[in-house]
Amino acid sequence: IHARALQAYRSGRTKSLAFRKEQIAQVGYLVRDHEQRIIDALKSDLGRPMLESVFFDCAAIAIEVRTAYDNVEKWTKAQRAEFNLNFFALSPKMKAEPKGVVLNITPFNVPVLMILSPLVGAIAAGNAIVTKPSEQTPAVSALLAELVPQYLDRDLYPIINGGVAETTRILELEWHHILYTAWWCVTPALVFVYESRGVTLCSFAGKNPVFVDPTYDVKTAAKRILWGRFSNAGQICLAPEYVLVPKEFQDTLVSAMKEVAESFYPEGPKKSESFSRIVSSAHAARIKRMIDETKGTVVFGGDTDVSERYIAPTVVRDVRPDDVLMGDEIFGPVLAIVPVKDVDEAIALVNAR
Missing domain, CATH: 3.40.605.10 (Aldehyde Dehydrogenase; Chain A, domain 1)
Structure with missing residues (x-):
């Protein structure tokens, strides 16, 4: 071949x-x-x-x-190349x-x-x-x-x-x-x-952060974040992996996310025709272990059925930077919420990673 x-x-x-x-x-x-x-x-x-x-x-x-x-x-199409004026008459091009x-x-x-x-x-x-x-x-x-x-x-x-x-x-x-x-x-x-x-390799993965500013419309933020996280059951390298939010605003954001998740899957995500499955039972088992081992608090979701490759859309609050959910890329429908003091602490945490 x-x-x-x-x-x-x-x-x-x-x-x-x-x-x-x-x-x-x-x-x-x-x-x-x-x-x-x-x-x-x-x-x-x-x-x-x-x-x-x-x-x-x-x-x-x-x-x-x-x-x-x-x-x-x-x-x-050939493009005109930059050149020294001494070579003007040559009119070099790049193709x-x-x-x-x-x-x-x-x-x-x-x-x-x-x-x-x-x-x-x-x-x-x-x-x-x-x-x-x-x-x-x-x-x-x-x-x-x-x-x-x-x-x-x-x-x-x-x-x-x-x-x-x-x-x-x-x-x-x-x-x-x-x-x-x-x-x-x-x-x-x-x-x-x-x-x-020396062959070029391109490998992509993401532990993508989101910062929610308390002055932003919380319902809009919740919709956009959860759509990005739960689409394709979270199996997208550009999906939000964790949310950084000021401590005093965490309850407000969590409440909005609960409401949005219910509107996404009114009949429940397991019965919904709008929610994907994990690619294999092995990957589902890996995500289940992360949910089981987190020290954060599961706000909603957390249900799993490894045999059916099902991981419920899950939000976990009060997640610490050293939590299991903050290690390897989750690559599943699990969102960690990390409370911080302010935007400066959020930026410092992201940069430290």
Whole structure:
């Protein structure tokens, strides 16, 4: 597969802007033609509600496709380079060139987006790209392994499914660039590739803070924070992980969050069609342990069903900076509220981390 991708790239057909635009458009057609199958696969893997699947995956990819299709000529156009006046007559220019054969190792949390969005970018840049989807989302991985070859060049843009053994073998091959989006860990094999070959790796995770100012509308703050935290069952690296709030305002914020959570899931989150599930029972068990071990006070939620991959939307108040919830990224629907003296203490706490 790697050899075919390299041979196809060296054939030079990706240099054609018309070819790139045609392949970019094909990604859009794939999503348009099979949106319901994509939604069903995300429901199977993540218990994802339909609206979240459309918002996080299908609509987001449509925007990526339109942006790339409309701008690829501009992106590839030669740009005037800065130069010494002694070389004015030479009129030097800079032109972006494809890197070659790219490897994309994707995460489980937004699997369709993280497979197809880098694919669109690689096509626009004139690269070949080999994609290794997460083995934790088997329905999505199987679906895209079926559909992508039907719509795009099979040699330039293959998808390889498998687990750790396959990923380790893939990393032994020569790549011109590696995109690795991780939830919280980087494997030893990836570290070896980075240190021995100097290939770029991109690993993303977040322990994202929010500070709530008492002068801000508390209901609006509660809605925005809880939407960000509970969407996709908290499995988003940009989601709020903890809230810093002045001690005297904590009760007010907690009360608003209770009200908002009830409005989000009036029939209860476990029965709700608007609440996702954790990707696996192992991850659900890990989050349950964090809830069990926290020294903070559970305001609402805290219910778990590991066998069903269910973690209730949970808010925990009076969380100390050294609490278990403030260690590793939670990557689940659990929000820690950390009381502080004022904004200066909040900034100092964030900077110290």
